[in-house]
Amino acid sequence: MEASATLEAVPEQDSPQADVKQIEAVRGEVVSDGPATKVLMWHGVDLVLPVELGAAFMFDVFEAQLGDETAMLRGIYQTVGKEQWAKARKVAVEEHLPADEFHKLVGLILGEYGLGVGEPSASSDSAGDAGV
Numbered sequence: 001m002e003a004s005a006t007l008e009a010v011p012e013q014d015s016p017q018a019d020v021k022q023i024e025a026v027r028g029e030v031v032s033d034g035p036a037t038k039v040l041m042w043h044g045v046d047l048v049l050p051v052e053l054g055a056a057f058m059f060d061v062f063e064a065q066l067g068d069e070t071a072m073l074r075g076i077y078q079t080v081g082k083e084q085w086a087k088a089r090k091v092a093v094e095e096h097l098p099a100d101e102f103h104k105l106v107g108l109i110l111g112e113y114g115l116g117v118g119e120p121s122a123s124s125d126s127a128g129d130a131g132v
Contacts, residue, residue: 060075
């Protein structure tokens with residue numbers, strides 16, 4: 001809903017209470033702008049990631065612990081999204097990046113959430129790892 005449509009729904013009165021309702025309506029439009037995100041830069045590509053991992057990712061972590069070798073990559077792929085994954089892949093092809101760069105990308109993505117790739121996270125004091 002556009003802010004103008006919201007403001008039209010608020011009755012116009014010459015009282016301070018009407019002004020407060022209009023301010024609240026406009027504030028509501030700004031707040032409901034979508035989920036919070038953060039941006040990770042990799043070889044000139046901006047990858048927009050959710051601020052927090054979803055529950056589905058945790059299912060992938062659990063499945064990886066049970067032996068599903070593709071579960072973690074599936075979780076990362078779904079977190080990054082198909083279009084962004086394709087952009088990163090295109091850069092890897094165009095720049096003839098070595099395979100180690102893929103490993104670094106996965107590490108950067110997991111690092112955004114305090115997880116590591118087969119080693120303890122640098123942002124964590126615990127002795128455990130993400131199990132990746």
